[in-house]
Amino acid sequence: xxxxxxxxxxxxxxxxxxxxxxxxxxxxxxxxxxxxxxxxxxxxxxxxxxxxxxxxxxxxxxxxxxxxxxxxxxxxxxxxxxxxxxxxxxxxxxxxxxxxxxxxxxxxxxxxxxxxxxxxxxxxxxxxxxxxxxxxxxxxxxxxxxxxxxxxxxxxxxxxxxxxxxxxxxxxxxxxxxxxxxxxxxxxxxxxxxxxxxxxxxxxxxxxxxxxxxxxxxxxxxxxxxxxxxxxxxxxxxxxxxxxxxxxxxxxxxxxxxxxxxxxxxxxxxxxxxxxxxxxxxxxxxxxxxxxxxxxxxxxxxxxxxxxxxxxxxxxxxxxxxxxxxxxxxxxxxxxxxxxxxxxxxxxxxxxxxxxxxxxxxxxxxxxxxxxxxxxxxxxxxxxxxxxxxxxxxx
Amino acid sequence: xxxxxxxxxxxxxxxxxxxxxxxxxxxxxxxxxxxxxxxxxxxxxxxxxxxxxxxxxxxxxxxxxxxxxxxxxxxxxxxxxxxxxxxxxxxxxxxxxxxxxxxxxxxxxxxxxxxxxxxxxxxxxxxxxxxxxxxxxxxxxxxxxxxxxxxxxxxxxxxxxxxxxxxxxxxxxxxxxxxxxxxxxxxxxxxxxxxxxxxxxxxxxxxxxxxxxxxxxxxxxxxxxxxxxxxxxxxxxxxxxxxxxxxxxxxxxxxxxxxxxxxxxxxxxxxxxxxxxxxxxxxxxxxxxxxxxxxxxxxxxxxxxxxxxxxxxxxxxxxxxxxxxxxxxxxxxxxxxxxxxxxxxxxxxxxxxxxxxxxxxxxxxxxxxxxxxxxxxxxxxxxxxxxxxxxxxxx
Numbered sequence: 001x002x003x004x005x006x007x008x009x010x011x012x013x014x015x016x017x018x019x020x021x022x023x024x025x026x027x028x029x030x031x032x033x034x035x036x037x038x039x040x041x042x043x044x045x046x047x048x049x050x051x052x053x054x055x056x057x058x059x060x061x062x063x064x065x066x067x068x069x070x071x072x073x074x075x076x077x078x079x080x081x082x083x084x085x086x087x088x089x090x091x092x093x094x095x096x097x098x099x100x101x102x103x104x105x106x107x108x109x110x111x112x113x114x115x116x117x118x119x120x121x122x123x124x125x126x127x128x129x130x131x132x133x134x135x136x137x138x139x140x141x142x143x144x145x146x147x148x149x150x151x152x153x154x155x156x157x158x159x160x161x162x163x164x165x166x167x168x169x170x171x172x173x174x175x176x177x178x179x180x181x182x183x184x185x186x187x188x189x190x191x192x193x194x195x196x197x198x199x200x201x202x203x204x205x206x207x208x209x210x211x212x213x214x215x216x217x218x219x220x221x222x223x224x225x226x227x228x229x230x231x232x233x234x235x236x237x238x239x240x241x242x243x244x245x246x247x248x249x250x251x252x253x254x255x256x257x258x259x260x261x262x263x264x265x266x267x268x269x270x271x272x273x274x275x276x277x278x279x280x281x282x283x284x285x286x287x288x289x290x291x292x293x294x295x296x297x298x299x300x301x302x303x304x305x306x307x308x309x310x311x312x313x314x315x316x317x318x319x320x321x322x323x324x325x326x327x328x329x330x331x332x333x334x335x336x337x338x339x340x341x342x343x344x345x346x347x348x349x350x351x352x353x354x355x356x357x358x359x360x361x362x363x364x365x366x367x368x369x370x371x372x373x374x375x376x377x378x379x380x381x382x383x384x385x386x387x388x389x390x391x392x393x394x395x
Numbered sequence: 396x397x398x399x400x401x402x403x404x405x406x407x408x409x410x411x412x413x414x415x416x417x418x419x420x421x422x423x424x425x426x427x428x429x430x431x432x433x434x435x436x437x438x439x440x441x442x443x444x445x446x447x448x449x450x451x452x453x454x455x456x457x458x459x460x461x462x463x464x465x466x467x468x469x470x471x472x473x474x475x476x477x478x479x480x481x482x483x484x485x486x487x488x489x490x491x492x493x494x495x496x497x498x499x500x501x502x503x504x505x506x507x508x509x510x511x512x513x514x515x516x517x518x519x520x521x522x523x524x525x526x527x528x529x530x531x532x533x534x535x536x537x538x539x540x541x542x543x544x545x546x547x548x549x550x551x552x553x554x555x556x557x558x559x560x561x562x563x564x565x566x567x568x569x570x571x572x573x574x575x576x577x578x579x580x581x582x583x584x585x586x587x588x589x590x591x592x593x594x595x596x597x598x599x600x601x602x603x604x605x606x607x608x609x610x611x612x613x614x615x616x617x618x619x620x621x622x623x624x625x626x627x628x629x630x631x632x633x634x635x636x637x638x639x640x641x642x643x644x645x646x647x648x649x650x651x652x653x654x655x656x657x658x659x660x661x662x663x664x665x666x667x668x669x670x671x672x673x674x675x676x677x678x679x680x681x682x683x684x685x686x687x688x689x690x691x692x693x694x695x696x697x698x699x700x701x702x703x704x705x706x707x708x709x710x711x712x713x714x715x716x717x718x719x720x721x722x723x724x725x726x727x728x729x730x731x732x733x734x735x736x737x738x739x740x741x742x743x744x745x746x747x748x749x750x751x752x753x754x755x756x757x758x759x760x761x762x763x764x765x766x767x768x769x770x771x772x773x774x775x776x777x778x779x780x781x782x783x784x785x786x787x788x789x790x
Contacts, residue, residue: 028505029573029608048489050448071488089491093466094443096484096491103498103505110423110498126542128535133547135528136584138521147521152528159674162557178424189531213424279554 017041017076024101026084026115031100034087036080040116043076044089044098051092058087058114081348082118083380084185086111104185108176113185118380123387124187129197130156134189141271143263145217149210150179150272153189155196155203158281165281167204167288167394169314170268171386172211172297179210182386185379191387201390204290205280209272211293211300214263265304269311286337290393292316294382309334314393316342318385319349319377322356329363342389344370346381368392412436412471419496421479421510426495429482431475435511438471439484439493446487453482453509476743477513478775479580481506499580503571508580513775518782519582524592525551529584536666538658540612544605545574545667548584550591550598553676560676562599562683562789564709565663566781567606567692574605577781580774586782596785599685600675604667606688606695609658660699664706681732685788687711689777704729709788711737713780714744714772717751724758737784739765741776763787 021035021043033045044056049071055062058077065075086106089098097103097112104113132155141148158166171188173181182188188206195201277284291312293301298320305315310333317323322343328334341360345351357369370388372381416430416438428440439451444466450457453472460470481501484493492498492507499508527550536543553561566583568576577583583601590596672679686707688696693715700710705728712718717738723729736755740746752764765783767776 030503046489046491048487051446051487051489053445054489091486091489091491092443092446094441094446094449094486094491096441096486096489096494097498099491099504099506103492108425109494111494126533128542131533133530133532135530135549136578137528138526138585138588140523147523154530183531190533193533 033100040079041076045074055090151208153206157203165283169290172293174295182208211264214267287313290314294318313339316389319345342368344385346375348376428495435474436471440469450485546603548601552598560678564601564685567688569690577603606659609662682708685709689713708734711784714740737763739780741770743771
């Protein structure tokens with residue numbers, strides 16, 4: 001029965017499917033499906049005896065699945081890129097998580113994710129090397145006047161060498177993601193433990209916070225806007241954006257993007273960095289402080305480091321655009337503070353990071369670019385970007 | 396339209412439904428459904444335009460949901476107990492997580508959970524008090540010869556007072572759950588931070604590991620069985636259970652309950668406790684070491700403390716049965732080591748913890764019992780049990 005069904009779906013897809021599917025590493029313990037084969041096709045399966053239509057929804061495409069006599073639906077996608085992808089199932093019009101996968105926060109929802117094996121997956125595989133830890137922390141924000149939630153990676157040496165202080169990287173997620181992304185999808189702790197064990201990176205702390213839900217209780221109307229525009233950030237007419245007149249009190253109702261986007265700078269400078277420098281053994285100076293982020297987090301890094309040019313010696317933008325020469329040619333404070341300016345993207349994105357780095361080098365900036373082979377605006381690009389960036393900083 | 400539909404489902408249920416539903420605290424950020432009302436009824440909603448049957452599956456009952464003209468299904472459950480419940484939706488025969496909820500590991504799967512407000516929820520609500528952290532840790536197990544994964548709660552004072560050493564509670568989950576349960580569903584860190592801040596508990600470390608996946612690579616056939624039987628543990632004929640003959644090599648294939656259940660003792664004693672006492676500032680003696688667990692974790696606590704009577708001064712069994720007088724009356728080592736023996740259950744369970752504690756007190760044991768009002772074999776019982784137990788230990 002099983003073999004017959006497989007043959008059927010393969011024929012339906014009209015393509016030569018290699019039958020070497022294995023359970024994905026992101027599956028729930030003991031779950032056989034979803035599977036991935038050597039062509040990087042994803043095969044999902046779910047029992048839905050009374051359904052009339054079940055689809056696998058991955059990479060922006062909905063693939064029809066096929067029902068067998070027992071009411072079990074099976075189907076596979078076209079080949080996917082290496083690395084992590086969000087996906088879901090659609091059952092008679094309902095988009096739901098796949099009960100076979102673990103769940104991740106992205107696309108503004110907790111839902112299914114799948115890791116497609118990659119040639120270079122060794123760098124984010126758990127190994128028997130000295131292990132740091134990823135610490136879940138609540139703290140009070142004076143800006144939002146609420147408790148906030150973040151994750152802090154501490155290297156193994158933080159525990160082993162209690163007299164030592166460490167540099168800190170503040171590392172931000174993208175639009176529709178949250179503070180869980182870098183550890184869960186990004187595998188930050190695993191990448192860092194492996195890098196440090198191999199001597200490729202020095203030990204440092206990484207703080208992963210939420211860059212979207214930072215809504216100031218009392219918006220600061222005196223704070224100036226960044227000197228240049230940013231991709232995805234349109235200038236806002238007075239009274240419509242993040243700069244609400246004082247006296248209106250805290251913003252109510254659904255979160256708006258602008259508020260969190262700009263509010264994050266205030267929370268980072270007034271709450272997160274002071275909390276980290278108070279509670280952890282940190283070298284609290286710009287030369288030992290880095291800011292980086294992916295996509296929206298890269299744009300936030302761009303804005304915040306321009307607005308606060310003497311705060312961070314190391315700057316990383318992963319699929320978050322580029323710095324332009326006109327932004328930095330006269331930026332004396334930025335140039336005298338900055339030690340590394342890193343810009344990366346996926347090979348399937350076209351962000352001009354190589355050209356931007358060349359132009360910035362001509363200004364005397366220690367600029368680096370990195371292009372992740374054969375990946376798009378997804379986590380494999382950002383895992384690799386962290387792997388590269390971490391080897392350049394605090395050295 | 397909305398009001399009409401609500402009226403319809405209320406009539407369908409044939410009961411007076413109070414229309415004061417609010418989004419659950421366990422919802423994904425920004426998601427309106429599921430909701431709970433003041434009668435503790437759960438109302439779910441999902442868009443499934445082509446479905447012919449959608450049900451809300453909670454507390455062992457499947458409640459029919461009703462479709463409106465837009466293809467959105469809505470329906471509610473009977474009143475639920477206060478506290479946390481696992482649940483799922485069923486769409487045309489497919490059991491899937493509700494896209495509105497956050498996800499938790501229980502019933503051997505990641506799936507939906509909902510917190511029904513409780514009169515006493517203050518003790519597990521995040522507050523602006525000194526905050527500890529919950530640390531995600533990987534470590535190498537010499538017993539399983541694999542990397543393992545656990546969570547370690549460190550109180551705020553662990554960070555603030557770097558010269559101080561702390562007692563440790565090893566705290567185990569139940570059948571079908573894993574090392575994430577005590578922190579996520581159990582709210583361990585929040586309960587402890589609040590208890591310590593109010594002076595009701597002394598600061599201590601809590602280690603939360605996986606009690607089911609501990610399969611020794613080379614099973615130890617010399618280890619004796621516990622002297623008495625345990626609920627849920629049937630004696631196994633030779634060669635069928637946890638004691639496989641040497642020379643067969645590591646167990647392959649799906650995990651069997653017996654292996655992990657017994658293997659956990661070996662992993663706890665040979666890997667977890669040594670790792671914690673090496674890597675953390677711990678008072679490494681029996682007087683500052685506690686073992687507790689819920690349900691299966693309580694049974695493991697029962698077995699392990701009987702088998703290792705001089706290891707743990709504090710013992711807690713939450714909905715995990717009771718110690719019997721015949722087990723302890725001649726147990727000189729256990730009695731001379733033990734300082735508190737705590738047994739609890741839900742008021743809707745019938746575990747005889749009060750009678751058991753009375754009988755053990757007559758043996759000179761400092762036994763305590765606790766019955767959680769109006770709750771069953773669920774997390775509200777165990778949150779309350781931790782809250783009670785934590786106030787009794789290391790004092």
